[in-house]
Amino acid sequence: MPARNGAIVEARGIHKHFGALHVLKGVDLTVRERELVFVIGPSGSGKSTLLRCLNRLEEPSSGAITVDGIDMLDRRTDINKARQRIGMVFQSFNLYPHMTALGNVALALRRVQGLPRAAAEAGARQALERVHLADRAGHYPGQLSGGQQQRVAIARAIALEPRVMLFDEPTSSLDPELVGGVLAAMRELRESGMTMVVVSHEMGFARAAADRVVFMDAGRIVEEGPPEAIFGNPQQERTRAFIGQITRH
Amino acid sequence: MSNWDRFLDSFFNARVAAEYLPKIIEGFWLTILLALCIILTGVAAGLALAVLRSLGIRVLNWAIIFLVDLFRALPPLVVIALLYFGLPAAGLSLSGFAAAWLSLSLVLMAFTEEIFWAGITAVPKGQWEAARSTGLGFLDTFGMVVLPQAVRMVIPPLTNRTIAITKGTALASVVAVQEILGAAQAGVSFSFNPTPLTLGALAYLVLFLPVVILGRWVETRFAWKR
Ligand SMILES: Nc1ncnc2c1ncn2[C@@H]1O[C@H](COP(=O)(O)OP(=O)(O)OP(=O)(O)O)[C@@H](O)[C@H]1O
Ligand SMILES: [Mg+2]
Numbered sequence: 404m405p406a407r408n409g410a411i412v413e414a415r416g417i418h419k420h421f422g423a424l425h426v427l428k429g430v431d432l433t434v435r436e437r438e439l440v441f442v443i444g445p446s447g448s449g450k451s452t453l454l455r456c457l458n459r460l461e462e463p464s465s466g467a468i469t470v471d472g473i474d475m476l477d478r479r480t481d482i483n484k485a486r487q488r489i490g491m492v493f494q495s496f497n498l499y500p501h502m503t504a505l506g507n508v509a510l511a512l513r514r515v516q517g518l519p520r521a522a523a524e525a526g527a528r529q530a531l532e533r534v535h536l537a538d539r540a541g542h543y544p545g546q547l548s549g550g551q552q553q554r555v556a557i558a559r560a561i562a563l564e565p566r567v568m569l570f571d572e573p574t575s576s577l578d579p580e581l582v583g584g585v586l587a588a589m590r591e592l593r594e595s596g597m598t599m600v601v602v603s604h605e606m607g608f609a610r611a612a613a614d615r616v617v618f619m620d621a622g623r624i625v626e627e628g629p630p631e632a633i634f635g636n637p638q639q640e641r642t643r644a645f646i647g648q649i650t651r652h
Numbered sequence: 653m654s655n656w657d658r659f660l661d662s663f664f665n666a667r668v669a670a671e672y673l674p675k676i677i678e679g680f681w682l683t684i685l686l687a688l689c690i691i692l693t694g695v696a697a698g699l700a701l702a703v704l705r706s707l708g709i710r711v712l713n714w715a716i717i718f719l720v721d722l723f724r725a726l727p728p729l730v731v732i733a734l735l736y737f738g739l740p741a742a743g744l745s746l747s748g749f750a751a752a753w754l755s756l757s758l759v760l761m762a763f764t765e766e767i768f769w770a771g772i773t774a775v776p777k778g779q780w781e782a783a784r785s786t787g788l789g790f791l792d793t794f795g796m797v798v799l800p801q802a803v804r805m806v807i808p809p810l811t812n813r814t815i816a817i818t819k820g821t822a823l824a825s826v827v828a829v830q831e832i833l834g835a836a837q838a839g840v841s842f843s844f845n846p847t848p849l850t851l852g853a854l855a856y857l858v859l860f861l862p863v864v865i866l867g868r869w870v871e872t873r874f875a876w877k878r
């Protein structure tokens with residue numbers, strides 16, 4: 404068992420190739436318990452790929468990853484069991500369109516954790532309450548706004564009581580007026596003590612909630628530090644250029 | 653006898669109609685039976701092949717694709733003739749009904765496999781990823797998340813293809829099955845009057861017009877909304 408305030412995510416020397424394309428070039432990332440790490444970087448720098456390596460949606464070419472003490476790249480690791488400890492939220496929500504909000508959240512509780520239907524639905528309802536959508540339990544994704552869909556997606560992940568949550572641009576496909584609700588849900592999650600890795604362009608959220616900001620470029624971590632340092636006083640030229648770009652817009 | 657009378661006497665001869673109507677009605681039920689058998693086995697086999705194909709076992713997939721292309725390329729009548737007239741030479745003889753059933757099932761299976769496969773691959777990759785990221789295994793993800801969406805998407809093309817292929821039951825008349833067309837042709841050769849064919853055409857209308865309308869309804873009902 405990792406010590407309190409120990410590392411939940413430990414990635415060492417991660418390389419990822421897509422054919423000839425070298426996308427991650429030796430990334431080291433440690434995320435401690437209850438920490439919120441914010442990942443920024445230009446398009447194509449490998450942010451999504453890094454997140455997807457952490458729960459092995461993408462198979463790293465080399466390197467080592469442990470999450471909550473489990474060796475994610477060991478062939479003998481039960482990957483489906485390990486993934487329950489790692490919640491993931493996607494840019495495009497990816498809710499199951501043929502199931503209600505409740506059904507979306509309850510599915511893994513039933514099929515992965517093996518809960519009977521009633522217990523799974525009770526758990527799902529609790530998770531929906533945490534994102535303030537208990538009253539939408541019976542709605543299908545098509546009947547929900549983008550912001551509500553994303554909160555259901557968050558509920559689907561937290562229902563499994565993960566040790567860490569990965570967010571890949573959770574607000575990027577939302578209309579501006581819907582971003583707030585999702586960020587509020589994320590902030591509440593953070594206040595409840597969840598360990599989080601967030602890829603996003605929401606700099607306001609980063610300033611307010613992140614413990615650490617990681618800047619990636621061309622498959623490498625170029626610079627990392629507290630938000631004030633990275634946004635206010637970046638040390639690397641590439642970081643400065645990127646921060647300048649995004650704050651101007 | 654005027655031309656008009658001759659026409660009526662040929663195609664709408666009441667005496668002949670009365671005589672052969674029972675045969676046509678028998679043929680009507682036989683057509684329904686044959687069609688139902690074909691739909692059941694053809695769609696089930698096509699779905700099974702599509703499911704097997706999504707396991708991604710390369711050699712198996714080549715075999716499936718070969719089989720599917722074969723039966724999509726061959727005219728259904730040729731398949732029926734091969735099985736009915738060809739198999740006895742190999743020491744295995746099928747009844748006309750069995751030959752028609754098997755042949756058209758194979759053809760429907762081939763088209764159904766392609767339709768289901770298209771549906772399965774049209775389900776966005778994000779659905780797989782979301783499910784797998786919650787710890788669902790391949791089979792659960794496929795069965796609970798992907799396949800239900802695929803099935804829903806393919807219901808309209810599947811309905812249309814199924815209707816088209818069940819109309820092929822008329823081909824069974826070639827191998828002496830007394831379904832609607834077979835019964836009508838037999839009636840014509842006995843009575844030297846084409847009225848049984850008129851009855852046959854009416855029987856097909858009674859059978860397939862509702863099915864076509866149903867297909868149209870299904871098409872609008874299942875238009876995919878996200
Ligand atoms: N499955 C894949 N096959 C081939 N190339 C891929 C694949 N996934 C990602 N890439 C490539 O890897 C590089 C990094 O992609 P990635 O999605 O990790 O970037 P990102 O930092 O998340 O960018 P964005 O901000 O646009 O989301 C890109 O050049 C992308 O085209
Ligand atoms: Mg990305």
